[in-house]
Amino acid sequence: MNCQEVMELMQRSLDGDLDSHETSRMMEHIRTCPECAAMYERLTRLSNNLAQLPRVVPRFSIVDSILPRLEELPIGPAADDAAREEAESGVPAATPSRSSRPNRKTYRRLAGAIAAGVVAGLIIISNPFSWMSGSSNDNDAASMSEAGLLSKAGEPASAPAEEKMSANSSSSAAGGDESAMNDQAAPSSNRAIEPETPAANTESADDKQLDVRFMESLRTDETVSGDKAKTESADAGRQAAANSQPPSDAPQMTLQIAPSPPASADGGSEADMSVSGAQAVSKSGTTFPAAIAPAFVWASPDGKYKATVEEERMKVYETSENKLVFQSDVRSGHKIGSVRWDEDSANLHYSWTDADGKTVSYRWEAATGRENAEAVAEAVTRSGVADDSGNAEGTAGAGAGAGSATDGGAGSGSGGGTQSGATGQ
Amino acid sequence: MVEPDLIKAAQAGDRDALVALLREIEHQVYRTAYYLLNNEQDAMDASQEALIRIYTKIHTYEEKAQFRTWVQRIVTNICIDKFRRSRPSVSIDEHELVFRAGDDVEGEVMAVYASEEIREAIDKLPEHHRTVVVLRYLQDFSYNEIAESLNLPLNTVKSYLFRARQQLQALLRDYQKGGVRG
Known part of the structure; x- marks a missing residue:
């Protein structure tokens, strides 16, 4: 040994x-x-010696010293947050410091409020044509004249601009790391103050088209070439004409619930979507987590049903009992679009666009509770910029009543663009 | 030893029972904090924090663990966090771990270390070694209880404890040799 x-x-x-x-x-x-x-x-x-070290005791009762604080503290499972806060605050006796430091919940609430504000702002100015004029201004001075057409249509809309401004300032005040949404809100707000503002007012109060697309993947306008920007602006002009048609009474919303494929300079569905106002939004750097998607509910005009997108399927609930009356098949990776109810609430129209840009329109019939496919639009093959309008012609997004028959661009629900399809119906 | 009934009442939301329970454990909490942090004020702060955490987290205690090891886990975690925040890490050079013997054996054998010296020597140990020593000698924990408190394997606990004692005896011997003691 x-x-x-x-x-x-x-x-x-x-x-x-x-x-x-x-x-x-x-x-x-x-x-x-x-x-x-x-x-x-x-x-x-x-x-x-170690075993004989003095059994030191505190000079005064520690429990007594914290009793007043303990009485304020919740106990049991609900106490978890409070405990964490206590643990983070270091010296527990320093109670006043708690009020001076906004906690995480505050940030979260703030971020939520900001997100809501930004969404509201986007909806207000979400007339896709206004966004397009903005992006074309950004990308190509030659398109100014067309954008100018849009801005003639009305007075400068100060209200949306203010809203965007405030959203912007509060989001920067809130600090970057608390919420991803917060991070993303800032750039979009910044951009939103730019030239599209004059155009935003082309959206009159009775124009109820909403076109909000939530992009999960981050895209930037770098992927849009100058050529395409021109095309967009051309479309913008045509669609502006469409917009001048009597607007649809049925609110229209487009909601992308699936991650988009990564942006590519020449990319099929990606490029197609660039003609939509929603794309202009995404180009501004706005991305929203898909998690907020379920907040969108399309109520039938008679109030009897609510349609919503959950778990990548369309679901219809009976409003009174909140009972699920219909759910579609799971459309993994699809984008929902052109959701609208008929005036008489008899049918719910919507369309799904898959990753390849193929769009299928469906109609859910309240009387039967069944879903029927209505029309199929093939993926746009993008051989050149001109295809933007060309393909748009052949696209039948649900409820896409072409606003302007003279040009193919109007009312296009092209490829990925389930968005503005119903503009002029 | 805290009565199981008291723990149950506290877990059921009886605030008086919870406060009574805290009173029973406050000394053991403070003692650990004091020897880990070697500072009265820091020990008070850490003890308050630990007791508040125990107060709000009592429902998470499960009977499969000993209550006192659960308590010590909370207080040692808080102290280690505090320690890391407040000072640069201290480590002892490896050479001090070398098994030294043979020189001037008789001269030191009879010496008795003052508790002050021991406390300072403990303070020089790396945090895990110190924690193990404190739980072993100030809480009279077994290897198993230390392992449970620190969530460490048994062999690791032994290795920390043995190394800590070797370091301590080396430190204390140097102390004496340095002529601090007359």
Whole structure:
């Protein structure tokens, strides 16, 4: 047995961890090895000293000192948050510091409010043509004249601009890391103050088209070439004409619930979507987590049903009992679009667009509770920029009553663009 | 030893029972904090924090663990966090772990270390070694109880404790040799 092994035995002996056999082996070694004997002495003495360290007690009762605070604290499972806060606050006695420091919940609430504000702002100015004029201004000065057409249509809309401004300032005040939404809100708000503002007022109060697309993947306008920007602006002009048609009474919303494919300079459905106002939104750097998608509910005009998109399917609930009366198949990776109810609430129209840009329109019939496919639009093959309008012609987004028959761009629900399809119906 | 009934009442939401329970454990909490932090004020702060956490987290205690090891886990975690925040990590050079013997054996054997010296030596240990020593000697915990408190394997606990004692005896011996004691 060497000294190192004996060291372990000596250590364990201090903790009463040796059996009699081990003890006798250790003692045998120590008798013949003065070094280990000395070490054993020292360790034993140390251990005894450690065991005799004074059992210090606090000068005053710690429980008494925290009693007033304890009475304020919740106990039980609901106390978890509070406890975490306490733990983070370091010295517990410093109660006043709690009020001076906004907690996470505050940030979350703030972020939520900001997000709501930004969404509201986007909806107000979400007339896709206004966005397009904005983006074309950004990208190509040659398109100014067409954008100008739009801005002639009305007075500068100060209200939306203000709303965007405030959303912007509060989001930057809130600090970046609390919410992803918050991060993303800032750039979009910044951009929104730019040239599209004059155009925003082309959306009159009775134009109820809403076109909000939530992009999960981040895209930037770098992916849009100048050429395409021109095309967009051309479309913008045509669609502006469409917009001048009597607007639909049925509110229209487009909601993208699936992650979009990564942006590519030449990319099929991506490029198609660039003709939509929603794309202009996404180009501004706005991305929203899909998580907020369920907030969108399309109520039938008679109030009897509510349609919503959950778990990548269309679901219809009976409003009175909140009973699920219909759910579609799961459309994984699809985008829902052109959701609208008939005036008489007899049918719910919507369309799904898959990752390849193929759009299928459906009609859900309240009387039967069944879903019927209405029309299929093939994926747009993008051979050139001109395809934007060309393909739009052939696209039958649900409820896409072409607003302007003279140009193919109007009312286009092209490829990925389930968006503005119903503009002029 | 805290009565199981008191713990149950506290977990059921009886605030008086919870406060009574805290009174029973406040000294053991403070003692650990004091020897881990080697500072009265820090120990008070850490103890308050630990007691508040126990107060709000009592419902998460499960009977499969010993109550006192659960309490010590909370207080040691708080102290280690505090320690990391307040000072740079201290480590002991490896050479001090070298098994030294043979020189001037008799001269030191008879010496008795003052508790002040021991406390300062403990303070020089790396945090895990210190924690193990404190639980072993100030809470009279077994290897198993230490392992449960610190969520460490048994062998790791032993290794920390053995190394800590070796370091301590080396430190204290140097102390004496340095002529601090007359």
